[in-house]
Amino acid sequence: MINEYNFKKVEAKWQKYWYDNNIFAAKEDPNKEKFYALIEFPYPSGSGLHVGHIRAFSSMEVIARKKRLEGYSVLFPIGYDAFGLPTENYALQTKQHPRVVTDNNIKMFEKQLKSVGYSFDWDRVVDTTDPSYYKWTQWIFIQLFKKGLAYKSKTLVNFCPDCKVVLANEESQGGICDRCGSEVVQKEKEVWFLKIRNYAESLLSGLPTVNFPDRIKTEQENWIGKSNGADVTFKIVSSKKTSPIVVYTTRPDTIYGVTFLVISPEHPILDEFGAEIENLDELKEYQAKAKLKKELERTQLNKDKTGLLLKGLYAVNPITGTTIPVFTADYVMMDYGTGAIMAVPAHDKRDWDFAKAYDLPIIEVIKSSLNVQEEPYVEKDEEGILVNSPLINGLTVPQAISKIIKEMARLHVGYPKTDYKMKDWAFNRQRYWGEPIPIINCPSCGQVPVQENELPLVLPDLKDISPTDDASSPLKKCVDWVNTTCPICGGPATRETDTMPQWAGSSWYFLRYMSPHDSEHLVNPNSYSYWGQVDWYNGGMEHVTRHLIYSRFWNQFLFDIGVVTHKEPYIRRSAQGLILGADGEKMSKSRGNVVNPDDVIKEYGADVLRLFILFIGDYEKPAAWSPDGIKGCQRFANRFWAAQKLITKDNIDTSDLNLDLLIKNVSDDYEAGKFNTAIAYLMTALNTIYSRGAATLHEINTIALLLNPVAPHITSEVFYNLNKSQITDAKYPVFDPAKIIADEIEIPVQIMGKLRARVLVPTGSNEETVMEAVKQTGCLEGKSVRKVIFVKDRIINIIAN
RNA sequence: GCCGUUGUGGCGGAAUAGGCAGACGCAAGGGACUUAAAAUCCCUCGAUGGCAACAUCGUGCCGGUUCAAGUCCGGCCAACGGCACCA
Numbered sequence: 038m039i040n041e042y043n044f045k046k047v048e049a050k051w052q053k054y055w056y057d058n059n060i061f062a063a064k065e066d067p068n069k070e071k072f073y074a075l076i077e078f079p080y081p082s083g084s085g086l087h088v089g090h091i092r093a094f095s096s097m098e099v100i101a102r103k104k105r106l107e108g109y110s111v112l113f114p115i116g117y118d119a120f121g122l123p124t125e126n127y128a129l130q131t132k133q134h135p136r137v138v139t140d141n142n143i144k145m146f147e148k149q150l151k152s153v154g155y156s157f158d159w160d161r162v163v164d165t166t167d168p169s170y171y172k173w174t175q176w177i178f179i180q181l182f183k184k185g186l187a188y189k190s191k192t193l194v195n196f197c198p199d200c201k202v203v204l205a206n207e208e209s210q211g212g213i214c215d216r217c218g219s220e221v222v223q224k225e226k227e228v229w230f231l232k233i234r235n236y237a238e239s240l241l242s243g244l245p246t247v248n249f250p251d252r253i254k255t256e257q258e259n260w261i262g263k264s265n266g267a268d269v270t271f272k273i274v275s276s277k278k279t280s281p282i283v284v285y286t287t288r289p290d291t292i293y294g295v296t297f298l299v300i301s302p303e304h305p306i307l308d309e310f311g312a313e314i315e316n317l318d319e320l321k322e323y324q325a326k327a328k329l330k331k332e333l334e335r336t337q338l339n340k341d342k343t344g345l346l347l348k349g350l351y352a353v354n355p356i357t358g359t360t361i362p363v364f365t366a367d368y369v370m371m372d373y374g375t376g377a378i379m380a381v382p383a384h385d386k387r388d389w390d391f392a393k394a395y396d397l398p399i400i401e402v403i404k405s406s407l408n409v410q411e412e413p414y415v416e417k418d419e420e421g422i423l424v425n426s427p428l429i430n431g432l433t434v435p436q437a438i439s440k441i442i443k444e445m446a447r448l449h450v451g452y453p454k455t456d457y458k459m460k461d462w463a464f465n466r467q468r469y470w471g472e473p474i475p476i477i478n479c480p481s482c483g484q485v486p487v488q489e490n491e492l493p494l495v496l497p498d499l500k501d502i503s504p505t506d507d508a509s510s511p512l513k514k515c516v517d518w519v520n521t522t523c524p525i526c527g528g529p530a531t532r533e534t535d536t537m538p539q540w541a542g543s544s545w546y547f548l549r550y551m552s553p554h555d556s557e558h559l560v561n562p563n564s565y566s567y568w569g570q571v572d573w574y575n576g577g578m579e580h581v582t583r584h585l586i587y588s589r590f591w592n593q594f595l596f597d598i599g600v601v602t603h604k605e606p607y608i609r610r611s612a613q614g615l616i617l618g619a620d621g622e623k624m625s626k627s628r629g630n631v632v633n634p635d636d637v638i639k640e641y642g643a644d645v646l647r648l649f650i651l652f653i654g655d656y657e658k659p660a661a662w663s664p665d666g667i668k669g670c671q672r673f674a675n676r677f678w679a680a681q682k683l684i685t686k687d688n689i690d691t692s693d694l695n696l697d698l699l700i701k702n703v704s705d706d707y708e709a710g711k712f713n714t715a716i717a718y719l720m721t722a723l724n725t726i727y728s729r730g731a732a733t734l735h736e737i738n739t740i741a742l743l744l745n746p747v748a749p750h751i752t753s754e755v756f757y758n759l760n761k762s763q764i765t766d767a768k769y770p771v772f773d774p775a776k777i778i779a780d781e782i783e784i785p786v787q788i789m790g791k792l793r794a795r796v797l798v799p800t801g802s803n804e805e806t807v808m809e810a811v812k813q814t815g816c817l818e819g820k821s822v823r824k825v826i827f828v829k830d831r832i833i834n835i836i837a838n
Numbered sequence: 839g840c841c842g843u844u845g846u847g848g849c850g851g852a853a854u855a856g857g858c859a860g861a862c863g864c865a866a867g868g869g870a871c872u873u874a875a876a877a878u879c880c881c882u883c884g885a886u887g888g889c890a891a892c893a894u895c896g897u898g899c900c901g902g903u904u905c906a907a908g909u910c911c912g913g914c915c916a917a918c919g920g921c922a923c924c925a
Binding site for chain 2: 041251252255256258259260262264266284285286287288299342366367368369370372373374375377378379380381385386387388390391456457458578581582652653654655658659660661663665666667668669670672673675679705713714716717718719720721724727728783784785786787789790791792795824825826828831832834835836
């Protein structure tokens with residue numbers, strides 16, 4: 038009756054059953070508790086599904102299947118984040134329309150995802166490039182614009198000469214293009230920004246309310262980079278005039294240690310003084326050099342400080358009245374703080390380096406054991422005591438900060454200020470394959486949003502989508518589309534031709550899944566009130582400071598305008614580790630260490646792939662693919678299949694396998710995201726049954742149900758064989774807490790902290806009983822007991838000699 | 839430089855809350871079955887010594903706390919990830 042396991046036949050059979058019958062359709066069932074499990078939707082690239090995807094998706098797959106068996110109404114959706122450069126570049130190369138490329142890739146992904154047997158609700162697929170979807174992406178942009186949170190600004194942007202796109206700071210870290218690896222140059226351009234900085238505080242204060250791993254919270258906190266300090270106004274004086282200049286400092290207490298002022302080479306005040314700077318030619322030269330310097334060079338650490346003394350100018354310290362020299366130097370950035378600093382070389386490494394290079398005085402104002410002429414003392418020590426600072430001498434650093442800020446305020450020269458490292462979100466691309474920004478430029482009315490009832494503003498069908506060399510969008514070539522009329526005055530106007538960055542569509546897709554077919558609402562209010570927040574969201578660490586922050590920002594904005602009722606979109610977040618090649622290196626075509634899930638499924642089947650990817654190691658840590666390791670999971674699957682033969686109706690002793698404890702261990706581990714140990718418990722249980730040589734139907738059914746979320750095909754088949762009913766209609770096993778404790782327990786016996794014996798005693802035995810058992814082992818022979826440390830049901834340690 | 843994570847057998851990795859280090863799996867060695875191989879099943883498997891019972895050592899390094907340390911504390915070293923002239 039039971040033959041060798043034919044995974045090809047069985048997997049195809051169950052996939053057909055699930056997908057033809059919509060077994061996993063999410064229903065808003067008021068009688069059930071809901072559970073929303075979310076995975077980061079994939080970018081449908083031409084290379085198809087990667088084993089990394091399998092790891093990323095399988096955790097929530099297990100949770101979704103488990104929750105369904107437990108009686109929850111589960112929303113476990115899938116979609117495609119399909120706008121973006123790789124598709125566009127591929128379309129250009131192959132002379133196809135990106136729409137065609139995208140549709141083909143999505144088809145391939147769907148086929149692959151189904152071959153893994155994922156329990157997605159295939160009726161809820163969203164595609165960010167579908168006008169019915171990006172209609173709402175554009176709608177959100179318009180709301181942001183109306184609230185003053187979207188603005189156009191002329192700034193230096195990171196331009197990649199290869200991709201011909203303006204990049205967000207996040208995409209050009211270290212001056213290298215995220216996508217192609219070439220060096221980024223600075224270019225001045227009018228671009229759209231979203232004021233994410235307005236939400237910096239809210240994004241920070243939301244973190245304690247969500248269940249994210251600490252490393253993710255820390256990374257987000259560092260990214261937002263809050264600092265408390267003060268804006269302090271110095272005066273810059275030339276022979277002809279005096280101008281105020283504001284510096285930002287986190288150490289206003291060190292004001293008496295200021296020995297010079299440094300201004301960023303891009304600072305507008307330099308133009309203001311212009312000819313009054315005696316060495317203007319040198320300045321111009323220095324500015325030009327600084328501009329040419331690529332981001333990479335400029336941020337390189339341990340680089341010698343360069344700068345230029347501005348002759349003919351001096352600055353006045355607002356507290357001490359002392360006059361100090363003014364420099365410009367490229368170690369001061371225009372885009373942080375105010376673009377100018379008060380330099381305190383005694384207590385700042387960079388200022389100290391600069392002071393040494395330009396032979397400037399160093400004045401100690403915080404007492405320390407260091408000689409500040411030799412090296413700076415940079416600790417912000419709460420206990421540090423101020424010296425050489427008449428108004429605040431003898432105070433601790435926090436006391437001094439508080440007192441000096443009051444004094445600055447009284448003199449109207451300084452005020453407390455909070456600053457953030459996070460910059461506003463550069464919200465634009467000069468490429469074709471993205472959401473058109475729904476703004477019309479009218480010569481008389483200015484920037485006017487497209488009427489909301491005219492959304493979606495559909496991307497025009499363009500023949501030539503190639504980018505232009507001048508950093509403007511290919512949409513500019515589509516004159517018929519660009520020329521339009523102003524919605525306000527009806528006069529001739531032109532459309533914005535920039536498109537949105539790829540992060541736009543992924544910033545709210547979790548909401549669309551709740552009611553993907555609703556044409557009236559971004560999210561249907563009834564659906565939203567049922568599904569609410571995402572209960573558990575899994576994704577990659579690489580998205581922690583971008584997608585995860587952007588989507589929290591948009592959700593908080595939608596909360597503020599009343600579209601959603603939860604401030605935070607995600608209750609819990611986890612992050613899978615990377616799957617590396619068998620050589621321990623990141624998988625890449627050039628290394629030739631890429632594992633294709635299709636090949637694995639062909640050879641071992643989807644269940645074995647799923648088992649192995651979850652068994653491979655700690656889910657949150659990176660793991661190297663092992664072509665040998667997978668065999669263990671294949672054996673386990675086959676042994677589980679063959680265990681059907683061991684089922685007997687005879688009365689057998691099953692005391693060697695505590696099913697209640699197994700249920701608890703496996704289920705707790707699933708919920709904790711410890712899939713590797715959950716599978717290990719199931720392997721152990723099966724080993725127990727094999728060494729016993731017989732099993733009960735109840736045992737095999739229980740293992741089938743516990744294993745079903747990981748290996749759904751084989752367990753569905755076994756369960757159907759044994760019970761003639763669907764496992765998807767069965768109930769997840771529940772354990773009896775009273776039965777997870779064994780009757781007898783083995784207690785290790787230590788003598789002087791060293792393991793000397795083990796004794797078997799009834800669970801809960803007291804010290805006397807255990808000691809009695811210890812004496813019988815004879816390991817105390819000839820020894821006198823001085824002290825006994827006894828931990829019930831755990832250990833006994835005897836101090837004896 | 840700052841922040842974070844991680845160092846455990848030949849390998850991937852286990853080890854609530856300080857309580858038997860090495861679960862589970864791979865590889866390896868031996869055996870059974872087989873004409874043979876594969877598959878399957880059984881046994882061994884941290885190091886050193888010993889025929890053996892057993893003993894000693896052993897979780898990156900040095901020190902400490904404790905009856906007891908992979909786990910806690912102090913000081914290092916290495917690898918990975920994030921940020922980075924952020925005032």
